[in-house]
Amino acid sequence: MQRKLGCRPAERRAGQPRLSGLRMMARKAPARLVRDHIDPAPLLLGNDRVGDCTSVGLGNHIRATAALAGFQVAVTEQDALHFYSLSTGYDPVRPVTDQGGVEVDVLACAGRAGYALTTQTFYPLWGTAEEGDFNTLRLIVAGLGAAYVGVQLALADQAPGVWDTLSPGDQRPGSWGGHCVLVWDYAGTADDDLVTLLTWGTRQKCTWRWLRSRLMEVHGVLWPQLMLPGGLYPTGDDLEKLRAENAAFLGAALVC
Known part of the structure; x- marks a missing residue:
């Protein structure tokens, strides 16, 4: 199977929503999930x-x-390609426009449009976390279902098996390119504990040390139409703060 990349270098936009001020992010994340x-x-x-990985990640x-x-x-694939076009300017009749997407701009486009x-349209709320804050990353996975992240893949990551920095080959982050994946679960928090990523239609295992080496951005996404009430899901003031920050950002951002 061919594997395409499409996550452009991480960028920050003035006023983009943040997760750091939410009370839920002050908690200790589960030791394993x-x-x-x-x-x-x-x-x-x-x-x-x-x-179209930035669109596929949201789907x-x-x-x-x-x-x-x-x-x-x-x-459907048509759904993902439609949003890829909407959020990045991709035109299927002009292959040169297949340039991938900037995650914050893709998220802003989803929030606006x-x-x-086929049967419904989903509007997310989202916020960004610091890529070095792994407790927040784990809280996102535990509370919001999955973390929407951008990674810099190395040529060594083209080999089958667990992604790890100890594997043979070119381990330079970005030597293969940027990619959008979802962090789905994790067996523990030690460097060599396994993390499950969702990418290319499957579950890909990696180690925490690999993710620490490759990670370039982390975002939490929630879908108000698909509420996941639970101990780590944002409610009350947290949810209202996230709604307010998303509304303010969309009011200023020229996307879609």
Whole structure:
């Protein structure tokens, strides 16, 4: 199977929503989060042919969230490609426009225009976390279903098996390129404990030391239409703060 990349270098926008001020982020994340009994059912959605991983990540985030609630949402390749075009300017008749996406701009576009499926359109709320704050990253995974992240893949990551910095080959982050993946669960918090990523229609294992080496941005995404009430889900003041920051950012951002 071909594997396309499509996450452009991480950028920051003035006023973009942040997760650091939420009360839920002051908690200690679970020491392990194993979801082997739940199938997030990630789909490829064209990411073998075009660099639409930033769009695919959102489509699969919707599916992962639904799976945690005990049902599933149909997302088609056409849906993902449509949003890829909307959020990045990709034109399928002009291959030169297949340049990938900037995650914050893709998220802003989804917040403004929605992620349209055949029967409904989903509008996310989202916020950014510091990429070096792994407690917040784990809280995002535990509380919001999955973390929407950008990584700098190395040529060594083209080999099959667990992604790890101890594997043979060129380990320079970015020597292969940028990619958008979802962080789904983790077996522990030690450097060599395994983390499950959702990418290219499957579950890819990596170590925490690998993720620390490759990570360039971290975002939490929630879908108000697919609420996941629970101990780590934002409620009350946290939810209102996130709504307010998203509204303020969309009012200033010229996207979609």
